[in-house]
Structures are given as C-alpha cells and as structure tokens.
Amino acid sequence: MTDTSLAGTRTAPTLRLTVNGEALSLPAGASVAGLLDHLGLPRRKIAVERNLEIVPRSLYDETSLGDGDQIEIVHFIGGG
Amino acid sequence: MNATTLEDDGWTVAGRRFRSRLVVGTGRYKSLEETAASIAASGAEMVTVAVRRVNLSDPNAPMLQDFVPPTQYTYLPNTAGCHTAQDAVRTLRLAREAGGWNLVKLEVLGPPPFLYPDMAATFEAAAALIADNFEVMVYCADDPVAAKRLEEMGCVAIMPLGAPIGSGMGVVNPYMIRAIKAQAKVPVLVDAGIGTASEAAFAMELGCDAVLLNSAIAHAQDPVRMAAAMKHAVIAGRHAYLAGRMPRDYRADPSSPTTGTIR
Numbered sequence: 001m002t003d004t005s006l007a008g009t010r011t012a013p014t015l016r017l018t019v020n021g022e023a024l025s026l027p028a029g030a031s032v033a034g035l036l037d038h039l040g041l042p043r044r045k046i047a048v049e050r051n052l053e054i055v056p057r058s059l060y061d062e063t064s065l066g067d068g069d070q071i072e073i074v075h076f077i078g079g080g
Numbered sequence: 081m082n083a084t085t086l087e088d089d090g091w092t093v094a095g096r097r098f099r100s101r102l103v104v105g106t107g108r109y110k111s112l113e114e115t116a117a118s119i120a121a122s123g124a125e126m127v128t129v130a131v132r133r134v135n136l137s138d139p140n141a142p143m144l145q146d147f148v149p150p151t152q153y154t155y156l157p158n159t160a161g162c163h164t165a166q167d168a169v170r171t172l173r174l175a176r177e178a179g180g181w182n183l184v185k186l187e188v189l190g191p192p193p194f195l196y197p198d199m200a201a202t203f204e205a206a207a208a209l210i211a212d213n214f215e216v217m218v219y220c221a222d223d224p225v226a227a228k229r230l231e232e233m234g235c236v237a238i239m240p241l242g243a244p245i246g247s248g249m250g251v252v253n254p255y256m257i258r259a260i261k262a263q264a265k266v267p268v269l270v271d272a273g274i275g276t277a278s279e280a281a282f283a284m285e286l287g288c289d290a291v292l293l294n295s296a297i298a299h300a301q302d303p304v305r306m307a308a309a310m311k312h313a314v315i316a317g318r319h320a321y322l323a324g325r326m327p328r329d330y331r332a333d334p335s336s337p338t339t340g341t342i343r
Contacts, residue, residue, distance in 0.1 A: 020133040020136055038135055039139055040140070041134060041136075042139070044145075045143070045150070045178050045179065046134060046175075047131075047175070047177035047178035048177075054173055054214050057177070062169070062221055069125050070338075071131065072174070072175045073136075074132060074134060074178065075105075075131075075132070075145075075178060076129040076145060076150075076155060076179065076303075077130050077144055078105070078106035078107040078108070078112075078129065078144075078158065079105060079106060079107040079129050079130025079158050079247065079270075079294075080106075080108065080111060080130075080158070080246075
C-alpha cells in the first residue's frame with residue numbers, strides 16, 4: 001500500500017483518505033475534483049462514491065473531502 | 081412472399097428499439113482490440129459491461145469505452161460479482177452515474193461451481209432497483225413461476241439461463257424456456273449457456289426475443305468468426321421461428337411425386 005502524499009509537512013493539515021482500498025493523503029480542503037486531478041484520472045465515464053454516497057459529476061468541484069473518507073472510483077470494464 | 085415480409089423489425093425493451101437480436105458481453109477477450117472486432121462482427125447493438133474500481137496505479141490504461149464506444153453501443157451494466165441485493169443496488173447506482181442511463185442487467189448469483197441465479201436475492205434486488213427507477217433486465221432461473229413474478233414486479237425483460245454461465249452447454253431445458261416465453265408480455269432472452277451458433281439459433285427457434293452470450297464468442301478459437309456466426313444464427317433462428325417448422329414424424333414422406341414415374 002503506497003501513500004502518495006501531496007503535503008507531508010507538519011504545518012499543513014492533511015486528509016487521510018482510503019481510495020479504492022488504498023491509503024492516500026491530500027491537503028486539507030481538497031475536493032473530489034482535486035482528488036481526481038491528483039490521480040490523473042479522466043472524468044469521462046467514471047463514477048465516484050464517497051462514504052457510500054454517490055457524488056454527482058456536477059458536484060465534483062464543490063464537494064470537499066473529509067478526514068477518513070472512504071472513496072470508491074469505478075468505471076466500466078469488459079463483462080458478460 | 082416478397083422481401084418486405086422477410087424483414088425482421090427487431091424487438092423493443094423498455095421503449096428502446098433494437099434491430100439486432102443478439103446481445104453480447106464484453107468480457108473474457110484476449111485484448112480490447114479483439115473485443116472491438118468481435119462485437120463489430122456480431123452486429124450487436126447492446127453490450128453488457130461490468131462496473132469495477134479504476135486502476136489507480138495506471139490511470140491512463142486503455143479503457144473499454146475507447147474500443148466499444150457507448151455512443152455506438154447501448155451499454156447494459158451488470159451486477160456480476162454481487163451476491164447480495166445491497167451490493168447489486170450500490171453497483172448499479174454507480175453505473176447509472178458513470179453512464180447516465182437506467183437500463184441495467186441484474187444478476188445475483190449463488191456460489192461456484194454453478195453460479196446459479198440466487199432467486200431470493202434476485203427478487204429482493206429487483207424490488208429495490210425498480211423502486212429506485214431502474215429498468216431491470218433480469219437474469220433468472222428457468223422457472224416459469226419465478227419469471228412471471230419478476231415480470232409482475234416490473235422487470236422489463238426476463239433472461240432465463242440456457243445453462244450455467246460460461247458452461248457452453250446450450251439450452252438444456254427448452255421446454256421451460258418455451259413456457260416462460262409463452263406466458264411473458266415482456267421480452268424473453270436466453271442468457272448464458274450458449275456454446276455455438278446452432279444453440280443460439282435453437283434459442284431463437286423457441287421464440288425468444290433475443291439471445292445474450294459472451295463466452296461462446298470470446299472463448300472460440302477465432303472469436304471474430306464466431307461472432308459473425310452468432311449474428312447469422314440469431315437471424316436464422318428468428319426466421320425459422322416465424323416461418324413455423326414442419327411437423328415431426330418418425331415415418332418418411334416422399335419429397336418427389338409418386339406419380340408419373342417411368343415404366
């Protein structure tokens with residue numbers, strides 16, 4: 001499990017998230033949009049769930065993340 | 081009989097019209113290129129897809145939708161891997177957000193080795209999804225009582241298995257498939273079990289509205305050619321059903337006139 005911390009200094013508060021089962025830290029105040037940018041994920045045809053609640057695509061910018069949030073980011077893959 | 085009467089005007093599910101009566105899965109191919117080529121050869125307009133976590137370590141990995149564009153094909157998100165109603169509803173809510181549509185394939189499976197539909201959990205999930213405005217095409221047992229109940233609940237298509245998923249055993253209970261079709265007012269699709277073209281044709285000859293298959297194409301030696309075979313099989317089976325087969329008889333009935341023979 002890797003910690004891809006953006007801000008690891010003692011002075012900057014960080015959010016500890018679990019994203020698709022992996023630990024990840026972001027600066028406090030980060031939004032869902034900030035998380036997707038940090039991960040380098042294209043927004044096309046993905047869906048984001050925060051603590052079991054869907055985050056609509058239109059609300060990525062204004063949805064702030066909280067410490068301890070459980071995030072799932074999914075997309076479509078081949079299946080029968 | 082002229083060419084016009086030989087047209088098949090397709091089938092309708094939840095108000096959406098499809099000309100192709102073949103629905104194909106997008107799983108189990110060697111590559112996304114092979115997936116795309118096979119699906120194109122199948123002539124299918126609707127494809128099933130799974131919902132899974134994005135690979136965070138490789139965010140720019142090729143994506144299914146780059147090869148099988150959702151602008152060209154109707155994506156039918158499935159609930160593969162879900163063993164409870166809660167998991168199925170959660171998965172399809174995510175699918176709706178990712179894809180923006182509410183036509184879905186519900187499958188709640190029992191354990192290996194048969195992955196047989198768990199009908200108690202399927203009923204529970206269907207009720208929850210219908211209450212949440214999903215249009216549910218439901219994978220189910222070849223059980224006419226269960227099929228009728230799913231229809232009465234509001235499922236938009238009934239999809240009994242021909243045989244267990246990925247088994248390639250064909251339509252092993254044709255009598256019940258025919259019974260389910262005979263009583264249904266919504267489309268009936270044989271989903272799972274088809275292994276080769278004759279079996280897809282047979283499912284259509286039973287009167288089914290369409291066939292859903294995946295492994296029969298993906299696990300063929302030449303998937304693209306098998307996809308083409310399936311396309312033609314489904315068309316042939318539909319025509320054979322509409323044409324109405326001749327009666328069976330164990331005795332011979334000469335095809336040539338029995339009069340006017342030379343002496």
